[in-house]
Amino acid sequence: MEHDHPTLTAVHLYPTTMDTYGDRGNVTALTKRAQWRGVEIAWRDVELGQSAPAGCDLLFLGGGQDRVQRAVAEDLVTRHDWLAELAGGGTAMLAVCAGLQLLGTRYVDASGGVLPGVGLLDLETVAGNDRLIGNVVAEVVTGTGRHLLAGFENHGGKTYLGDTEPLGRVLAGHGNNGEDGTEGARSGTLLATYLHGPVLPRNAWLADHLLSLALTHAGLDPALLPALDDGLEAAAREEAIAVAERDRRRDRRRGRPRRLLERLRGRATL
Amino acid sequence: MRRLPPKESDSLRPEPRQDLRRPLAPDEPARCAAPDAAPWVAASAPATAGGALSTSRSVLAGFAARSVARAITATRSGSASTLPGKVANLVAPTFLSDRAARLTEGFALVTGTNGKTTTAAMSAAVLRAAGRPLVHNTEGANLLSGIATAFALQAPAPFALLEVDEAALPQAVARLGAARAVVLTNVFRDQLDRYGEIDRLTEGWRTALRGSRGAALIANADDPLVAYTALQSELPVVFFGIDPGSDVTAAGAHEVSDAAICPRCGARLEYRSRWMGHLGRYRCAGCDFARPRPALLARDIALSEHGAAAVVTTPSSEVRLSLKVAGLHSIYNALAALGLTSRIGVDPREAVAALARYHPVFGRSSVYSLRGALIRVSLTKNPAGLNQTLRTLRTASGYRALVFVLNDNIADGRDISWVWDADLESLLPSANAYVACGTRAQGMALRLKYAGVPRERLTSAGDLRSALDALIARGERAIDVLPTYTALDEVRSTLRAEGAATVLDDRA
Numbered sequence: 001m002e003h004d005h006p007t008l009t010a011v012h013l014y015p016t017t018m019d020t021y022g023d024r025g026n027v028t029a030l031t032k033r034a035q036w037r038g039v040e041i042a043w044r045d046v047e048l049g050q051s052a053p054a055g056c057d058l059l060f061l062g063g064g065q066d067r068v069q070r071a072v073a074e075d076l077v078t079r080h081d082w083l084a085e086l087a088g089g090g091t092a093m094l095a096v097c098a099g100l101q102l103l104g105t106r107y108v109d110a111s112g113g114v115l116p117g118v119g120l121l122d123l124e125t126v127a128g129n130d131r132l133i134g135n136v137v138a139e140v141v142t143g144t145g146r147h148l149l150a151g152f153e154n155h156g157g158k159t160y161l162g163d164t165e166p167l168g169r170v171l172a173g174h175g176n177n178g179e180d181g182t183e184g185a186r187s188g189t190l191l192a193t194y195l196h197g198p199v200l201p202r203n204a205w206l207a208d209h210l211l212s213l214a215l216t217h218a219g220l221d222p223a224l225l226p227a228l229d230d231g232l233e234a235a236a237r238e239e240a241i242a243v244a245e246r247d248r249r250r251d252r253r254r255g256r257p258r259r260l261l262e263r264l265r266g267r268a269t270l
Numbered sequence: 271m272r273r274l275p276p277k278e279s280d281s282l283r284p285e286p287r288q289d290l291r292r293p294l295a296p297d298e299p300a301r302c303a304a305p306d307a308a309p310w311v312a313a314s315a316p317a318t319a320g321g322a323l324s325t326s327r328s329v330l331a332g333f334a335a336r337s338v339a340r341a342i343t344a345t346r347s348g349s350a351s352t353l354p355g356k357v358a359n360l361v362a363p364t365f366l367s368d369r370a371a372r373l374t375e376g377f378a379l380v381t382g383t384n385g386k387t388t389t390a391a392m393s394a395a396v397l398r399a400a401g402r403p404l405v406h407n408t409e410g411a412n413l414l415s416g417i418a419t420a421f422a423l424q425a426p427a428p429f430a431l432l433e434v435d436e437a438a439l440p441q442a443v444a445r446l447g448a449a450r451a452v453v454l455t456n457v458f459r460d461q462l463d464r465y466g467e468i469d470r471l472t473e474g475w476r477t478a479l480r481g482s483r484g485a486a487l488i489a490n491a492d493d494p495l496v497a498y499t500a501l502q503s504e505l506p507v508v509f510f511g512i513d514p515g516s517d518v519t520a521a522g523a524h525e526v527s528d529a530a531i532c533p534r535c536g537a538r539l540e541y542r543s544r545w546m547g548h549l550g551r552y553r554c555a556g557c558d559f560a561r562p563r564p565a566l567l568a569r570d571i572a573l574s575e576h577g578a579a580a581v582v583t584t585p586s587s588e589v590r591l592s593l594k595v596a597g598l599h600s601i602y603n604a605l606a607a608l609g610l611t612s613r614i615g616v617d618p619r620e621a622v623a624a625l626a627r628y629h630p631v632f633g634r635s636s637v638y639s640l641r642g643a644l645i646r647v648s649l650t651k652n653p654a655g656l657n658q659t660l661r662t663l664r665t666a667s668g669y670r671a672l673v674f675v676l677n678d679n680i681a682d683g684r685d686i687s688w689v690w691d692a693d694l695e696s697l698l699p700s701a702n703a704y705v706a707c708g709t710r711a712q713g714m715a716l717r718l719k720y721a722g723v724p725r726e727r728l729t730s731a732g733d734l735r736s737a738l739d740a741l742i743a744r745g746e747r748a749i750d751v752l753p754t755y756t757a758l759d760e761v762r763s764t765l766r767a768e769g770a771a772t773v774l775d776d777r778a
Binding site: 016017019020021022023024025028029032047048065066067068070071133134135152154196197198201202229232233235236238239240243 | 468527530678684685686687691695710711712716720728
C-alpha cells in the first residue's frame, strides 16, 4: 500500500490535565511545520489512566497547575518503563514546565512532602519561596549550531540538575532556579524546558530540531524538512528577546548582576 | 502600536496592580494589601473606639478626594476614576469601612474573571429603573481605590453596588465588611503571571466569603470552580445557569478547560456538554460533586449580531429576556444581574424590562465612525473573552477587517502565551485583512499565521493610527478592533485624535 505523505506518530500526554499557559501552541507548531513540508503527524491523546501506544516518534508533555500535579505524578510513575523505552529508543520528546519537573527524580513541596518523579532526568525540584516569573532568553547549542531560545517562565519550583545536561544557558531571566544560570535539561532525544506556551512557534529552530529527531526515529530522512519562510517567527522571537532585554535592564538598575546578553547574541546563530 | 510616551493618564488608570519588581510569594496576597490592613474579621467591624476621630478623618478624606478629582478635571490631565480614592484611603485608612457602615441598605459585590463590569452595569441599570439610588464604581475601576473614588465623588445613597477585581475580593471584604449579596460570575485563566494559579484565586474567595456572614451568593452553576466555592461557603446560594442549544454546545468543545479535575476530590470531571471553556454540564467521576440545579435557568437561547434572547425560569415565574448586547456571555451577565436585583427586591419582570433597554459600557464594546468606516472596539483580555468576542463577530454578515492590539504591560499580563489558548483555529471569522498591533504585535501576527490566516491578508503594524488609515484608505468599511486592557485606552485616544464620532457608547 502506498502512502501519499510520510507520517509521524505522536503522543500528547495528558492534553486536558496538563494544558496551561498556551501549551497547545506547541502542538500546533509541530503539526503545521510538518504539514508545510508534506509530513503528517498522527497525534494520539493519552489522558490519565488511558493506555498508550507501544511506540511513537514524538511525545509532548505540557505544563499543569499545582492542583493536578499529584494525580499526574501518580499516573506517570506507572508509565516509567514505557517512557524509559521511548527515551532510550530515540523518540523525540519535549516536556515543558511541570512536565520537566515530573520527569525528574522528585519534587519536594513547601511542607517538605515528596512527590516522586518518573526519574528520566537526573534532576530534582524544590518548592521555592518566590515564583520565578518573567521573560527569558537562553543560549542552546545543538548539532546545527548556537541558537537563541526566547520565551516566558512562571514556576514556583526551583530545579537543580544532577547528572543531566542543561538544555541551555540563561542570558536573561531566571531559568531552572535563578542561581546557576541553567535552563531546562536534556538527555539524548529528550528535551525539557521551563519556557511554556508558544515556545515552539516562536523558536522555530527548536520545533524543526524535534521534527528532525522524530523523522530519524521513524527511519525517514530529516532532509524532508526544507527551510520555510520563517520571517514572522524570527520577528516574534526578536520581539521576545527585546522585551527580555528590557526586563534585564530594569533588573540591572535594581542591582541585579550584569549579564552578557548583547555580547553572546553576537555569537549565536539567529 | 508602540507604547505611547508616558502621560499623566497612564499613571492614573489602569492602576498598577502589582509591583512587578519582584515575584509574588505563594502565600502573599496578590496585591492591594495595605501594609496596615487589619485581619479579615476584625476589620469587618467599622471602627468604634476613637470613632469620632476616624469619622472626621473620613470626612477630610472625602474632601481631599473631591479636590483631587476637581484638579484632574480642571487640568484635563486624565481620568479621575482611581486617584481620588487613593488619596481618600491614604488620608483615612478607615474611609471605606466608614462609608460602608453608613449604607442603610447595605451593599452588593460583583466579582469574577469575566463579565463583572457588564453584570454590575446591568444591575445598576435595573436598580436605577426601579428608582433605587445607589453608589456604583464604573469604568472598571474595581480595586480599593476605584471603590473609594465612587464613595468620595458620588452622592451619598442608601445602597452601593460594587464591582471588585477577582484578586482584590479578600481586601475589599476586609475593608467593607459583609455584603448583602456577592455575585461570582466565573473563573477563567487570566494573567497567570500576575495572579498565580487559579487555585490561589479561589482560595482568596473562600477567605473573603468566610468574612461575609449573612451574605447571599449569586453564583454560576455551570462553572465547577465557582459552584464548588459557593457550596463550600455554607452561605445561601442562588445558582444561575443556561441550557444551550446543541449548536452552542458543539462550538465550545475545542476550548481549553481550566477545570479538568474535580475541585473537591481530584478525580476527572465528566462533561455531558461543554460550551464556553470549562462552563458546561459536569459531574465528577469520583465523588458526588455535580453541577447544582440552577434556580435561574436560561433556555431557548437565540443569538444574533445585534443581541441575544432567552426564556428565563425563576423560582417564582418565567420571564422573556431580550438584550441589545450580543453573545452567550451576555445571557450569563443578565442572569447574574437578575439574581442580584431580585435579591435586593426588584421584580424579575421589571428587571427584564430594564435589561431590554441596556446598552454596553466602558467601551468594552463600543462603536465609532471614522471617515465612512464603522469601527467596533471590543476589549479582549483573556482566552475565554477572546473566544466569546470572536464567536459574536462570526454572527456578523459580510467581510470586515480585524485589528488585534496585544499589549504586555503590567495590567495586561506580561505573558502573552494566553493568545495561544484562544481557539482561533475554529472561531476566527473570515476577513479581508488581519492586522496585529501593540507592544507584542509580532507575537500576535505569529499566532494568526498558525491559526491559518493567509500570509497575504496578514500584516503587523507598529502603530494603530497608520493601521486604521491604511484599512480605511483601501476601502474597508467595517473594522473590528480587539485591544487588551491597556491597549483599550490607546485605541480610544487614537480614535479621538483622529476625530472619530461615537455611534454607540453610553459611558456618559
